Amino acid sequence: MKPNIKDLRTDELTKFLLERKHPAYRAKQIYQWLFQKRATSFSEMSNLSRALREELERYFSISRPRVLRRAESRDRTVKFLYGFADDVSVESVLIPERHRLTLCISTQAGCGLGCAFCATARLGLKRNLSASEIVDQVLEASRSLLPEERITHIVLMGMGEPLANYDHTLRALEIMTDGDWGVGISPRRVTLSTVGLVPQIEKLMAETHVNLAVSLHAATDELRNELMPVNRKYSLTQLIECCRRLPVPRRKRITFEYVLLRGVNDSEADARALVKLLKGIPCKVNVIPFNPHPGSSFQRPSDVDITRFQMVLHHAGVQINVRRPRGDDIQAACGQLNGEVGGPDARPARVLATAS
Ligand code: SAH
Numbered sequence: 001m002k003p004n005i006k007d008l009r010t011d012e013l014t015k016f017l018l019e020r021k022h023p024a025y026r027a028k029q030i031y032q033w034l035f036q037k038r039a040t041s042f043s044e045m046s047n048l049s050r051a052l053r054e055e056l057e058r059y060f061s062i063s064r065p066r067v068l069r070r071a072e073s074r075d076r077t078v079k080f081l082y083g084f085a086d087d088v089s090v091e092s093v094l095i096p097e098r099h100r101l102t103l104c105i106s107t108q109a110g111c112g113l114g115c116a117f118c119a120t121a122r123l124g125l126k127r128n129l130s131a132s133e134i135v136d137q138v139l140e141a142s143r144s145l146l147p148e149e150r151i152t153h154i155v156l157m158g159m160g161e162p163l164a165n166y167d168h169t170l171r172a173l174e175i176m177t178d179g180d181w182g183v184g185i186s187p188r189r190v191t192l193s194t195v196g197l198v199p200q201i202e203k204l205m206a207e208t209h210v211n212l213a214v215s216l217h218a219a220t221d222e223l224r225n226e227l228m229p230v231n232r233k234y235s236l237t238q239l240i241e242c243c244r245r246l247p248v249p250r251r252k253r254i255t256f257e258y259v260l261l262r263g264v265n266d267s268e269a270d271a272r273a274l275v276k277l278l279k280g281i282p283c284k285v286n287v288i289p290f291n292p293h294p295g296s297s298f299q300r301p302s303d304v305d306i307t308r309f310q311m312v313l314h315h316a317g318v319q320i321n322v323r324r325p326r327g328d329d330i331q332a333a334c335g336q337l338n339g340e341v342g343g344p345d346a347r348p349a350r351v352l353a354t355a356s
Contacts (some may be wrong), residue, residue, distance in 0.1 A: 001085075005060035006034055006132035009171065016059070022052055030056070031181040038139050040064055065136045070144070077327030080141060081339070084109075084133055088126055090159050091337045092137040094144075094151075095326050101145075102153040105137045107169050108160025109339070113195050114229045115215075117259055119293040119331075119338045120159045128165040134172035138183055154185055156192040157213070159337045163192075163200035173208055187211075193257065195230045196239045205250050213255040213286070214243065218265050219273035227265075236277070243281055254283040259335065260306060261290050262299040271312035284319040291325050291333040 008016070013027045029047055033039040040062055042053045065082040068089060072078050078094040090106040111118070112125030137158075142151055154176060156162045162169040169192070177187045193213040194201060205212065216239075218224035224231040243254055256278065260266045274285070287310065290300045301309070306322060313320040325333040 002061040004063040004132055006063055007130055028181045035175055035182050063132050063136055065140055071330045073327035073330045075326060077332050079330050079332035089339050092141055092158055093332045094141050100152045102155055103141050103151045104155045104158045106158035106160050107134055107156055107162040107165050111160045113161050116227050117298045118335045128168055131168045131171035135175045153189045161195055163194045163197040166200050196234055198234045198238050198242045201242055205246055211253045213257055216256045217259050219277045255286050256283055257286045259288045259290055260301050262301040266301045266305050266309055268312055271309045275316040275318060285313060286321050286323055288323045288334050291328055291336050293336045
């Protein structure tokens with residue numbers, strides 16, 4: 001199997017070119033073909049010499065994931081199931097809204113963090129995705145769009161913990177956000193969500209300009225330990241201190257996610273504890289009413305309870321947004337991704353296309 005050229009770093013590709021007496025700027029042209037024009041063969045790369053195209057062909061392959069399934073929700077959310085060479089599969093979710101088109105991508109097949117309420121956690125960690133496998137989700141989803149449509153926002157909120165696959169995620173972010181040779185989506189329109197791996201958050205904030213979302217889900221260590229085993233490693237105090245330490249322009253953009261679980265973390269006292277915990281941090285809170293999935297015993301709170309929780313934060317001056325479930329009829333909402341479109345127990349979905 002020839003190495004996938006999309007996984008070559010710029011210095012590696014440049015070295016390959018220089019060793020064969022090609023100018024270094026060819027690397028940029030090759031990346032533009034791969035990431036901007038979404039080339040699937042070297043023969044398309046018409047501004048390269050035939051000799052170079054043949055050499056590239058001899059040494060490298062160009063990856064292209066298989067679209068195993070594509071399902072569209074009644075709210076127009078689309079879920080893709082992509083298969084990679086070793087039969088590992090992951091999901092991406094395309095979410096159309098009035099003025100934006102957001103793609104939610106995965107960074108790992110499965111996940112090893114074990115959050116109690118998450119469907120992906122049940123799979124365990126299968127493996128990290130490579131940088132190209134992360135970026136290929138964007139390239140493939142883009143191919144499915146109408147000519148006038150364009151992905152405007154990327155969220156790393158699909159399967160897996162992006163910061164547990166730090167190096168590949170960072171390279172994928174570089175490819176997705178570079179305007180010169182990469183996909184060209186501004187880092188201000190990219191949001192990475194993490195369970196709260198403190199050292200990696202600090203590194204990410206120093207090395208990129210993407211937005212940070214932190215999955216909080218509880219305002220006390222006792223409850224967070226139960227819901228998110230990672231809390232035993234990085235406690236709430238460490239996590240919140242890390243967020244406070246971030247330079248102000250970065251801190252302003254922190255989003256805290258809070259999955260609302262009936263009878264577990266949805267009381268007025270929980271809301272007040274959350275207000276207290278976040279005091280002084282310029283941030284916004286994204287409340288995600290629990291999205292049920294087969295085999296989970298957690299429940300979504302009633303609308304009255306959701307509103308009550310929301311009001312406590314609102315009256316305390318915290319910017320809060322309650323996330324509507326998108327694509328929940330096709331198990332595409334937050335925390336429902338399990339590497340299968342539908343699942344044996346899912347409600348019937350309209351499956352638009354199935355690749356052979
Ligand atoms: N591993 C990262 C990326 C996943 S993002 C992280 O944990 O942040 C997906 C978001 O959905 C996270 O905030 C996650 O905790 C939340 N989530 C997981 N399962 C959910 C469910 N069943 N209902 C609602 N939100 C859920």
